[in-house]
Amino acid sequence: MEYIEAKNKFIQAWGTLGTSWGINKTMAQIHALLLLSTESITTEDIMQELQISRGNANMNIRALIDWGIIEKEHKLGERKEFFKADKDIWELARQVSKERRRREIEPILRVLDQVQDVSGTNEEEIKEFKQVTGDLMGFSLKIDGMLDKFTKSDSNWFYKMLLKL
Amino acid sequence: MEYIEAKNKFIQAWGTLGTSWGINKTMAQIHALLLLSTESITTEDIMQELQISRGNANMNIRALIDWGIIEKEHKLGERKEFFKADKDIWELARQVSKERRRREIEPILRVLDQVQDVSGTNEEEIKEFKQVTGDLMGFSLKIDGMLDKFTKSDSNWFYKMLLKL
DNA sequence: TTAAATTTTCAGTAATTTTTGAAACATTAA
DNA sequence: TTAATGTTTCAAAAATTACTGAAAATTTAA
Secondary structure (H helix, E strand, C coil), X not given: CEHHHXXXXXXXXXXXXXXXXXXXXXXXXXXXXXXXXXXXXXHHHHHHHHCCCHHHHHHHHHHHHHCCCEEEEECCCCCCEEEEECCCXXXXXXXXXXXXXXXXXXHHHHHHHHHHHCECCCHHHHHHHHXXXXXXXXXXXXXXXXXXXXXXXXXXXXXXXXXXX | CEHHHHHHHHHHHHHHHHHHCCCCHHHHHHHHHHHHCCCCEEHHHHHHHHCCCHHHHHHHHHHHHHCXXXXXXXXXXXXXXXXXXXXXXXXXXXXXXXXXXXXXHHHHHHHHHHHHHCECCCHHHHHHHHXXXXXXXXXXXXXXXXXXXXXXXXXXXHHHHHHHC
C-alpha cells in the first residue's frame, strides 16, 4: 500500500475510533497526523492536510494540549508555533487514563458518594438503591486505584503486570 | 437525601457519564433506571419515568439488549414485555468490555494490520509510520489480550489481580 | 511607535445525532 | 375471522455538536 493511502487510512480510522469513545473526530485526526509527522508542524500544515478551517484547527489543537498529549514548540527565527505529539504510546495511554480519570471517574464517584445517605419509606427500594450504587462505587474505586497506579508507573510495570495477569 | 432525589441524581449522572463515553444519554438512563428497579418493568413504565417517546424507549431498550446488559422477561398471563438489568456490576463490566472490544478494538487492529505493508520513497516517513503504527498495534494487542482474559474470568480473578498489581 | 504576522474568539451555519409520533406490523384474545 | 393490545419502524423535527470564516486580539519585527 502506498504511503499516502496508508496515512489517510490511519488518520481516518483514528478519527472514527475517537468518535466512538467520545472524542471529536477532528481532534483525533490532528493527533494521528502529528503521530505520523517526522517533524513538528504548524497550524497551516494541519489545516492544509486535513482540509479544515483555522478556527477548527486552533480549537482542537488547544484541546489536545489540554489533554497533555501534544505540545507547542518554538523554532529559532520562526514566529509560527509548531506542534508535535509524544510518540511514546505508553505515555499517551498514561496521559489519556489520567485525564479521563480526572474528568469522568472522579465526578461519578462524587455523585455515588453523595447519594449514599438516601432515605425513604420503601425499605426494599432503599435497600436496592444502596446495594447497586454501593457496588458501583466499590467497582469504580477499584478501577480508579488501578488507573492511579498505572498513571504513576512506567511501561515496564504494566508489562510485568500483564505477564503476572 | 430523599429517595426520589437520589434516584434522579443517579439517573442523570449515569446519562452524563454514558455521553462522555460515546453512549447515548437515554440508553444510559434506561439502564440506570433498570438497575434501581426492584422488579422488571415495561416500556410504558420507562416512557413515563424518563418522559420519553415510545420510539425512543423502544430503540434504546433494543440497543441495551444488543449490548447484552438488560433482558426481556415474559410474565405469566401478561401480554406486555418486561425488562430487567443484571445487577451484578462485574458482569456488567465484563459484558461492556466484551462488546467494546468486538466493536472498537478489533476494527482498529484490522486497520493497523492492513497498513503495516506500507511502501514509499521517503525512507524516514515510512520508518516513522511503521514505528508508530507498530507500537500502537503492540499496545492494542496487549490491551486486547487483557480484556479477553478479563471477559473470560470471574470477579474473583480480577480481585486477585488487583491485589497482585 | 506602526505594521505585519500570527493566534484566538465567536456568531452564524452546517452536519450529525437523537427524539418524536404516527402508521405499519405482529400477536393474542374473543 | 375481527378487534384489541402491544411492538417496531421510520420520516420529519428537534436538539446537540462541530465547523467556518472573518473580525478582534495578541505578539513580534522594523
